[in-house]
Amino acid sequence: xTKKKTGRPLSFDREEALLASMHVFWAxxxxxxxxxxxxxxxxxNSPSLYATFGDKHKLYLEAIDYYASNDACAPLVAFxxxxxxxxxxxSFMKAVIDYSCENASGVRGCFLSSCVSTSAGEVEGxxxxxxxxxxxxxxxxxRRFELEKARGALPENLPSLERAKLMLDLRQxxxxxxxxxxxxxxxxxxxxxxxQMVLTPPCEA
Amino acid sequence: xTKKKTGRPLSFDREEALLASMHVFWAxxxxxxxxxxxxxxxxxNSPSLYATFGDKHKLYLEAIDYYASNDACAPLVAFxxxxxxxxxxxSFMKAVIDYSCENASGVRGCFLSSCVSTSAGEVEGxxxxxxxxxxxxxxxxxRRFELEKARGALPENLPSLERAKLMLDLRQxxxxxxxxxxxxxxxxxxxxxxxQMVLTPPCEA
DNA sequence: CCTGTTTTGTAGTGAACACTATTAAAGTTC
DNA sequence: GAACTTTAATAGTGTTCACTACAAAACAGG
Numbered sequence: 357x358t359k360k361k362t363g364r365p366l367s368f369d370r371e372e373a374l375l376a377s378m379h380v381f382w383a384x385x386x387x388x389x390x391x392x393x394x395x396x397x398x399x400x401n402s403p404s405l406y407a408t409f410g411d412k413h414k415l416y417l418e419a420i421d422y423y424a425s426n427d428a429c430a431p432l433v434a435f436x437x438x439x440x441x442x443x444x445x446x447s448f449m450k451a452v453i454d455y456s457c458e459n460a461s462g463v464r465g466c467f468l469s470s471c472v473s474t475s476a477g478e479v480e481g482x483x484x485x486x487x488x489x490x491x492x493x494x495x496x497x498x499r500r501f502e503l504e505k506a507r508g509a510l511p512e513n514l515p516s517l518e519r520a521k522l523m524l525d526l527r528q529x530x531x532x533x534x535x536x537x538x539x540x541x542x543x544x545x546x547x548x549x550x551x552q553m554v555l556t557p558p559c560e561a
Numbered sequence: 562x563t564k565k566k567t568g569r570p571l572s573f574d575r576e577e578a579l580l581a582s583m584h585v586f587w588a589x590x591x592x593x594x595x596x597x598x599x600x601x602x603x604x605x606n607s608p609s610l611y612a613t614f615g616d617k618h619k620l621y622l623e624a625i626d627y628y629a630s631n632d633a634c635a636p637l638v639a640f641x642x643x644x645x646x647x648x649x650x651x652s653f654m655k656a657v658i659d660y661s662c663e664n665a666s667g668v669r670g671c672f673l674s675s676c677v678s679t680s681a682g683e684v685e686g687x688x689x690x691x692x693x694x695x696x697x698x699x700x701x702x703x704r705r706f707e708l709e710k711a712r713g714a715l716p717e718n719l720p721s722l723e724r725a726k727l728m729l730d731l732r733q734x735x736x737x738x739x740x741x742x743x744x745x746x747x748x749x750x751x752x753x754x755x756x757q758m759v760l761t762p763p764c765e766a
Numbered sequence: 767c768c769t770g771t772t773t774t775g776t777a778g779t780g781a782a783c784a785c786t787a788t789t790a791a792a793g794t795t796c
Numbered sequence: 797g798a799a800c801t802t803t804a805a806t807a808g809t810g811t812t813c814a815c816t817a818c819a820a821a822a823c824a825g826g
Contacts, residue, residue, distance in 0.1 A: 362824040363772030385679050387592035391814055401775060406815065464682060473740045474590050474679040477669060486741040518751050521734075528737045529730020535678045536691040546723050549763075558754075559764040568802030569793045596784055606805060611785065 373398040378419040382463045386416055386475040417481050423467050424489045430455050441504045445554055449547045452527050456534035465535040469528060494520050514557045523554050578603040583624040587668045591621055591680040622686050628672050629694045635660050646709045650759050654752045657732050661739035670740040699725050719762045728759050
């Protein structure tokens with residue numbers, strides 16, 4: 357496939373440039389991100405972009421794949437890193453809010469929620485990637501719950517997948533609110549209640 | 562302001578055209594919607610668009626305002642129409658899924674979630690309108706809960722605003738999943754659990 | 767250090783963009 | 797029905813869009 361013999365090496369880091377492009381898409385959307393915007397942020401000229409990534413569309417899809425498969429979603433990492441399950445859910449929620457309200461790169465929300473989701477109807481290949489990302493994340497969270505149930509840290513009657521989906525859906529709510537510019541404090545306030553909601557099994561006879 | 566004396570009347574319905582433009586923005590996003598797309602859907606020529614709405618940006622803001630203040634959000638209407646509160650929440654959830662997965666106009670998701678939210682960072686005036694819409698909706702739902710508590714249909718210790726925000730956030734999750742092309746059936750499955758979650762007060766001693 | 771290969775940077779391609787000047791047509795009013 | 801006002805439709809405006817020829821430059825191999 358990649359028929360590279362010898363010659364001048366790339367003067368920029370491919371992965372770094374890809375990440376930079378993702379932040380531009382994130383901030384401006386697929387249509388809103390111009391090649392000029394992209395190349396400026398990536399620190400390269402347009403011919404390099406086309407030689408390296410094909411075209412705008414391919415670059416976009418690659419950025420999605422990169423995000424989905426490189427633990428680019430900080431809250432999920434926080435969730436999986438934390439040993440105590442209650443603390444893990446709590447950290448996830450907190451990370452979602454912190455991360456969504458002011459990311460290091462200045463963009464708000466979540467790449468998948470705020471950008472890819474919008475383009476899903478128009479940009480070919482976006483919806484299917486989004487769908488797989490959602491299903492994968494559901495499963496990933498549920499797996500952790502199952503693990504904790506096996507360890508005895510969670511009650512057996514907790515419906516893992518149902519609660520995993522709940523946790524992810526609550527995330528969408530937070531991301532949306534951050535995107536709308538709402539005060540993070542107001543969101544942090546009811547985290548505790550939601551953590552219990554996710555982890556407490558059906559509470560009646 | 563509007564200095565209209567006499568002359569030829571508009572050959573199209575202003576509100577109808579505005580609604581049509583909203584659906585285009587909804588489907589394609591702000592940047593993705595071209596004047597050509599808009600005028601085609603609105604059934605008018607571009608000079609009429611500019612004469613009537615100013616420019617693309619003003620048209621967009623007006624479309625947002627229209628959506629926010631004209632009960633254009635079907636699920637919310639379903640929620641407020643249904644007399645029984647449990648059924649109201651259930652209808653809301655169901656409407657969100659039905660409405661988000663396949664709208665009459667062929668667009669998926671929600672205008673605010675899928676379009677305005679993305680443009681909030683770039684299009685002037687979008688974020689503030691989005692924020693007000695979220696806060697208003699929170700309050701609107703909470704008001705209904707308060708009303709039901711006064712009627713005795715809901716327990717006094719149910720935190721109205723907290724549950725209102727929860728209900729709206731769950732909505733974002735559903736909308737997102739619909740946008741990702743997930744199967745509606747899988748979402749309809751755990752509605753009942755979520756309805757109880759919204760309406761059941763904190764369940765311990 | 768010369769040949770070959772690849773990446774750069776400049777400059778520019780046609781097409782699509784948001785937007786408008788202009789003219790013809792359609793109503794309203796007296 | 798003539799005068800006036802306003803909208804409608806055509807046909808453009810300059811600008812920006814995604815994308816690319818082309819030529820100079822930078823490295824690898826011998």
